Amino acid sequence: MSDIPRRGAARTAKLASLPLGFAGRTAAGWGKRIAGQTSEQVSADMSAKTAEQLFSVLGELKGGAMKFGQALSVFEAAVPEELAEPYREALTKLQSGAPPMPATTVHRVLAEQLGTGWRSRFASFDDSPAASASIGQVHRAVWSDGRDVAVKVQYPGADEALRSDLKQVQRFSRLFQAVAPGLEIKPLIAELRDRMVEELDYRAEADNQRTFAAAFDGDPEFLVPKVVASAPKVVVSEWVEGVKLAAVIASGDKAQRDEVGRKLSVFHFSSPARSGLLHSDPHPGNFMVAPDGRLIVIDFGAVARLPHGMPTTLGRMSVLALEDRPTELFSLMREAGFVRPGIEMDPGAVLEYLAPFVEPMRGDIFHFTRRWLQGQANRFGDARGPEMEMARSMNLPAEYLLIYRVTMGSIAILCQLDAELPFWDIVHTWQPGVREA
Known part of the structure; x- marks a missing residue:
């Protein structure tokens, strides 16, 4: 009998522990307030403990739960520094473990x-995995012609696990706000769910990788x-081998x-x-720095198909915002x-709302910092602020959702x-519509 149902039940039980833990911390928080702690102190403590439990549970899982955790881990830079430290290591582990x-x-x-x-196709095969990810793990081997190769093997039952886990994660979406204040979690989950089958x-991933490899061959x-x-x-x-991007973030010098x-x-x-x-899985686990300085890019399962390049409209919008032309x-x-x-x-109010999105384009050099990203997250996450009222009147067309998520994820890495x-x-x-506007 397959053990997939038992594994699925175990995953569901672990995910179910998240809201129970949150409820317990909420009750404890009321007790601390009665004992004299300020609401800010209690909120910070609860947020840190919620995040710690969240990534501890996700870190033990495969499937959709871990896939979501990896995507969310990019936004660690948006979390206030006093809350980020307790679970930064857990976030990093999610990117490759x-x-x-x-x-x-x-x-x-x-x-x-x-x-x-299959063994005849390899000169040797290492049974111990060299790396693992959300729906598969990687083994090092030597191909029959002597080339060192990476063999990515999908977990049996990964399709069932993905759908089941994402359904569970969607039920607990409000808990994730403790990790990334201001981030719209539900659209992110929905968009990730839509990418699972692909x-x-x-x-399909191999075809995507072939396309990227040909486009960047010799670069x-x-x-x-x-x-x-x-x-x-x-x-x-x-x-391929190199220094993991997480290590560069943690200890690389400024020039690097x-x-x-x-x-x-x-x-x-x-x-x-x-x-x-467009490579659509921008988390540090998918990037390394080769010994010769080249940026290594891996994992091409999630892509956006943009045969004509980035949409021209985005470039035109950027230029009009930079040139302070609100009516146009x-x-x-x-x-x-x-x-x-x-x-x-x-x-005019719309232009002011969009100002933070084009701020990095002003001037010759922009410094991406955690403090800057945290400021934007707080600004757009304030339910009583004018930005939230403005956001209710705005719309993100479906064809731009993935581009927006990937761009924001890439910017979050720059801030890390x-x-x-x-x-x-x-x-x-590189952005179409900028020169033409």
């Missing part, structure tokens, strides 16, 4: 996907490993962090123009569907890096 599956299970999947003679097909700044072989639940690609930040931005904005695709900006936004039908708004870079120059070079 998960319990391994037994070697016998790995061998069974390889036989199903590559044929019963990510489960490793053949002196980027390295995308080439695909060697693929099947629905197995991908074999060239083995600035340079990595610049390359991340160039990759983000140039990929659609060069490959017709509002007209373009209404035409593109960024304003809800029938809503009348002050174009504390990077200074010529952001406007990069946007001006």
Whole structure:
């Protein structure tokens, strides 16, 4: 009998512990207030403990729960520093860690996907996983022609686990506000859920990786490993090694962090123009720095298909906002569907609302900091502030949702890096609609 139902029940039980823990901390919080602690002290304590439990539970899980945790971990830079420290390490672990599956299970999947003679395709195969992620784990091996390769093997039952876990996570979405104040969690969960089926097909991921590898082949700044072989639940690609981005964030010197930040931005904005695709899983676990300084990019399961590059409308909106042309900006936004039908708004107020989004484009160099991101999160997360009222009148068209999430995730990584870079120059070079506006 399969043990997938039992594993699913265990995951559900762990996820169910989250709201129970939150309820207990809420009750304890009332007691502390009675004992004389301020509401701010109690709130900070509860937020830290909620986040600590949240990432501790997600860190033990595979499937959709861990996938969501990885996506959310990018926004760690938006959390106030006094709350971030207790669980920053747990967040980092989510970016690359998960319990391994037994070697016998790995061998069974390889036989199903590559044929019963799968061992003949390898000169050697290491049964101990070199890395693990949300729906699969990676093994180091040597291909029959002598190349070092990475073999990504999908967990059996990953499709069931993904759907089940995301359904559970969606029920507890309000708890995640303790981790990223101001972040709209429900649309993020819905968008991640919609990407699950696509990510489960490793053949599609391999095709995406081939496209990226061809687009960046020979580039002196980027390295995308080439695909060697693929099947629905197995991908074999060239083995690459480098310093993990999490290590650069934690201990890289300023010059290294600035340079990595610049390359991340160039990759983000140039990929659609060069490959017709946007890498849509921007968390530090998917990036490394090669010994020669190139930025290594891996994991192409989630992409946005942009055959004509980034939407021209975004570039035109950016220029109109930078040039303080509110009437034209509002007209373009209404035409593109960024304003809800029938809503009348002050174009000047709309321009003021969008100012933080274009702030990094002002000036030759912009310094992305945690403090800056925290300020924006607090600004847009204030339910009583004018920004929230403005947000209710705005709309994010479906075709822009993934681009928005990926761009915000990439900016969050820049803030984790504390990077200074010529952001406007990069946007001006690669974003369609900027030069034409």
